Amino acid sequence: MTDLAPPAPGMLEDLRRRFFASPLQALVSLLSLGLIALVGWKLLNWALLSAVFDPSQGAEACHRAAGACWSVIAARWRIILFGLYPYEEQWRSALACVAVVAMTVLSCIPAFWTGRRIAAIWLAGTTVFYVLMKGGVLGLSYVGEESWGGLALTLFIFVATCLIGFPLSIVLALLRRSELPWISRTTGLIIDAVRSLPLISILFTFAIVLPFALPHWLQGDKLYRVIVGSALFFAAYQAEIVRGGMQGVAHGQGEAAMALGLSYWQRVSRILLPQAMRNALPATINQFVISFKETSLVVIVGFFEIIASGNAAYGTGEWRFAYAEVYTFIAFIYFVFVFSLSRYGAFLERRMSVGER
Template identity: 70%
Template sequence: MTAIDTGPVPLRATPLGRIRKDYFSSPLSTAVSLLCFGLLLWIGWVLLDWGVLRATFSAEARQAECRAAGGACWSVIANRWRLILFGLYPYEEQWRSALACIAVIATMVLSCIPFLWTGKRIASVWALGFATFYLLMKGGLLGLPLVREEQWGGLALTLFIFTATAIIGMPLAIAFALLRNSTLPWIARTTGAVIDAVRSLPLISILFTCAIVLPFVLPDFVLQEKLYRVIAGSALFFAAYQAEIIRGGMQGVAKGQDEAAMSLGIPYRHRVARILLPQAFRNALPATINQFVITFMETSLVVVVGFFELLSSANAAFGTSEWTFAFVEVYVFVAFLYFIFVFGLSRYGAFLERRMATGQR
């Protein structure tokens, strides 16, 4: 047989070739690229000079020493980091708040291990991690002094609100999505009305209603601590948006798969748990990760209802006359903390996308 000539095999572009093609393909592109690169280098040098080279790190330094150095005054972090991270939590018990944060972070890390990616295992990990966090923060057992929720604050409170919102909101979102896809019209329409009503409201109004308005319209035996009412409102808001994300993922699953499962006599719960939801979550993974990122950043809104979360603690850190001048450094430090968690979530989402694209489990 005669071999068919399909033409020259295209060469794989080298990194240098891709850079030349993307940034230096024409005189105008070259000029713009050089201008942008020069601007980025200048900004990087200014930040390095301000934040490291001329910065003040000594805990004993104050405004005069920082002004004389001309750079960032990280002394405010050295002196006020406990207030930023722990808020109003009792000073002698702040080790518990630190361990609670480590417990939540460890739970998040364990959730990234593929071996634990089953319903029972991941639920057990989160239940154990969240119970450890709550026991350390609340106390009242195992010889730990009781600390009321009003004294919680800083990073620990931010993580508590975020994890509690996710733990409550995700099962609720799955229930909403399944109910809205129900074949019974009155169930689907009622659920759709609830979801659309919640999504039409800003989160801050829901938090304000749960924290301030509900005590006037509900009996005392129904009400709980204000923190739990706020978490319930946040979880409802999360569930409304996440339900639509999951429903969109479910619409990407071929209907023939469910019909084939029904013809084989597979019960509804198994069709949902083993066929529909796994594919729906795979289809909706980017939007789901984005929703978690948004939820983490929106925890700062609880400051409007009187909670001393991370951003509010940062405001208190430079709120004294001694450190008023160092507000930029405090905000940079808080932004770095937010960046660590948000960047970690986004990278984990990218890892999941790559893993699922190759069909791994």
């Protein structure tokens, strides 16, 4: 007769074993708990209990208060979210942001995971965004790219970077795995050269230096040059991620596909890439998260994205002291987008059982 397994310890017993197993461990646990409670109370008091929310009270009320001055957000939220976009047309920028979010959400629903549906969603979403932001058609007044700013510009740069960079990364990964040495080595040299440079230097080169080396008809707008540079940087890193996923596919599967008479493109599209993308999913989600946060670097080359808009919100008038509140608000916006993307990545990993064998 086998012995019965011992009962699982209760919650209190588990806490005692983890944090109060010895007098020294108990002391450290109590001190840590007290420190966390103190910091939590300070943050709660600063952010909510002693904060000023009413913009009608002005900056003077914030100077007298002991907490945060959220009045600056209520008074300057348009500048933070829309930047230099014309005031009377900011509803278009808001709708453009909604279009991008809706496009992204629809792309994440499994029912739309076919090539035609994804392509239709991204084409429609990008067209709606561009028409709303730029105008010049359907009775909308024209707004040049130099007047774009805030959250809409951040989302546009991120979406355009991923839309161009992701297919390019797959092409680069396949070329680096080519059986022709001159193709694979040249592609590897390009990838390693781009990855060895900081993104700031690439953005600066495409925005400032490149126009001196190109004819006028080929220069294009600075915004699109920056997007191309950002997409190239994204593609170089993502290509190595995709190539790593390809290396995780058993070589015998390719040989079996060849034995069945499948062509090269059939082997790549039906066998290699689906498994490679599954293997590379965690690193791919991480690359998307990094790319979204790196959109803030475009402020270096003169774009009025959400960080620059936040600087303008507190840098003029009576709100110069309220920089902490403005940056906290911007950090919350980044957190919402990045955390949502991370959670969706975790959902995909569970759905595809990534890492399970």
